[in-house]
Amino acid sequence: MGLSWKLYQLQIVQGAELQKKARSQQTVNLRPYIPRRSIIDSQGNVLASDHLEYILYVHPIQLKLPKEEIAAKLSEILENQTPQQLLERFKERKTGVVIARGLPEGVTQRLRKLKLDGVELNEAYARFYPQEQMAADIIGYVDGDRHGQAGMELSQENLLERDLTSLYVRRTALGEIMPAFLPEDLLKSNDWQVQLTLDMRLQRAARSALQQQLKKFNAKRGAVIVMDSSDGSLLSLVCEPTFNPNQFYKSKVELFKNWTVSDLYEPGSTFKPINVALALEAGVIEPNSVFNDSGLVTVDGWKIYNASKAGNGNINVAKVLQVSSNVAMVQMMRRLSREDYYNRLQKLKLNQKTGIDLPGEASGHLKSKDVFTSQGIEQATTSFGQGFSLTPMKLVQLHGALANGGKLVTPHLVRGLVDVDGNLHWKPNHETHSIFPPKVTQQVVNMMETVVNSGSGEVSKIPGYRIGGKTGTAQKAGPRGGYLPNAKITSFVAILPVQSPRYVVLVVVDEPKGGNTFGSTVAAPVAKLVMDALISLKGLPPSK
Missing domain, CATH: 3.90.1310.10 (Penicillin-binding protein 2a (Domain 2))
Known part of the structure; x- marks a missing residue:
């Protein structure tokens, strides 16, 4: 009777409590290590992994x-x-x-x-980071606590960090986990990777070409951007000098930012095709419009010269771009009222960020409407790409609109999340805005082709291929206003192929040294090498 009573107490009265205690002894909480997602390029090459x-x-x-x-x-x-x-x-x-x-x-x-x-x-x-310096200015790095501190590691933290799942499983009296209680679907780690639009083959070619030119001209820094204008995907993005993310602690802090999105500059003559598109859209010029370039124009008491200090006589719009006439550009944009010109610049979203998926992007700077419309000199300097500032990435976005028929697409590097077989499971959505009619953009691209065929961009010509381009050599603005003496930024922007525009290539070289330092001599040769690689990798057929 005593044993029966004890059994009743254990089984019925205390049963629930003892069962709970037994299960707590048999159950173990596993918190498995969940690595950050790997980052791969468009070809599946690993750029970052744990x-x-x-x-x-x-x-x-x-x-x-x-x-x-x-x-x-x-x-x-x-x-x-x-x-x-x-x-x-x-x-x-x-x-x-x-x-x-x-x-x-x-x-x-x-x-x-x-x-x-x-x-x-x-x-x-x-x-x-197996690619080391080759993609550092894009990928960034993580600190000792595994938190992103620059590049994609910082801006895409939510994509790269996986949820840490706690698993409660049963174990035997000896402490071994019972296989029947392993939740297979939870233990199986999410194997998706973050895939970028970047092509490391093109990235290597671009970095090599840029490094050689920076060394040749003893330049401060340089950048190369290659964008597919159909959707804004970036195939290459190079900044020099750069750093090794595996040893980030040995590098200067300023190298951690991607200055193509964080630093502003005055684009100079590379902005002239954008202005031509604005004038064509407004109907104040036609492709065959003619301007008399005497080599000098005076605005509000300021004398504005061509870079060559010489005049070009009567020239049409294509010739204006070929010889990069400042004087003719001032005359062209004067045909717009100051207020209308300013409103059209605003439509380009110059004061707004591109929305690229890199951290630290800066907004462009265009003076207020009151300042811009109160003085003719503001309209004049803007006509040849000075007096306002933007990032190199913004300039690529604008030229992308010329290439794709007038759409302002969002430059981006993240293609999406893919599994080990390359199947896409998620991709980001990007906004597009129409800023030019297609007829206008094709007219401008055709004019840019004459710059490469018989203008300042001839050095970038590739036999058999139709390429549009524009050189730029701009004064460098100082931190307290005015321009720095003996400091310039040289650049070249290209669109190809002209018959079906798709790719935009921008090369910017900051503060090259020497006497013969122009967009045509410093930046254009780099663009040619990059376009050679692009044509080969994408299998672009020669133009008919």
Whole structure:
């Protein structure tokens, strides 16, 4: 009767409580390590991924063998660490002395074979960038806490970080997890990767061409942008100088930003085709309109010259672009009222960001309507690309509208999330705005072709291919107003192929040194090499 009573107490009265206690002892909470998603280019090449590395610890208080012997054995395996240096490290504390980080598997296997008491190897995951400097200004880096600090690692943190799932599973009396209770769908990690529109083959070609030119002209910095104007996808984005994201702590902080989206500059003559499109759309000029270029025009008491200081006589609109006439551009844009011109510039969203998926983008700067319309000099300087500022990326966006029939697309690098087989599971949505009619854009691109065939962009000509282009050599604005002496920004923008415009290539070289430093001599040769690579990689057929 006593046993029956006890059984009743355990089974009925205390049963629920004891069952709960038993399950808590049998259940273990697993919080598995969830790596950041890998970043790959359009061809599947890995740009960033998490990999396993090892940290070597020594606990001097636990050493069984003499410290000198331990130091000698470790020194035979570790690079650049002498026995004497290791002995000095052993003196730092009694336990937990970090001897080396980021050890590869081969080294760790040799260390394990030593089987030394007081010597410990711990596993850790680290972010690895196999392309090193080649895509650093796009990818960025993560800090020691695995938080993005620049580039895509920062701006796409939400895409790259996976949700950390807690798994509650059953275990046996010996502590082993019971296979029947493993939730397979939860343990199976999400294997999607963040794929970029970037093509590393083109990226290498662009960086190599730019590096050679920067060295030749001892320039401060440079950039190359290649965009598919049909949707705004960026095939290449190069900034020089750059840094190694695997060793970001050795680099200057200013290298971590992508200055094609963060820094403003006056675009100079590369903006002239945009102004021509505005004038054509307004109906104040026709492609065959003629202007008399005397080499000098005076506005509000200011004398404006052509860069050559010479006149070109009576020239049509295409010739204006070929010789990059400042005087003719002033005359052209004067046909618009100041207010109308300003409103049309506003339609281009010059004061707004492009919306690119990189951090730190700056908005362009166009003076207020009151200032712009109160003085004729503002309209005049804007006509040849000075007196306002934008980012190189904004200029590419605007030329993209000339290439694609008038749409202002959003430049972007993220294609979407793909699985290991390359199947796309998610992609971002980007806005587009119409700013020019297609007829106008094709007229302007045809005019830009004459710049390459018989104008300042001849050095970029590629036999068999129709290419439109525009050179630019602009004064460099100072931080306190005015322009810096002996400082200029040279650039060249190209659109190809002319018969079916699609790709935009921009090369910008900041502060080249020497006497013969113009957009035609510094930037255009780089663009030619980049276009050669683009034609080869995309299989673009020669023009008929």
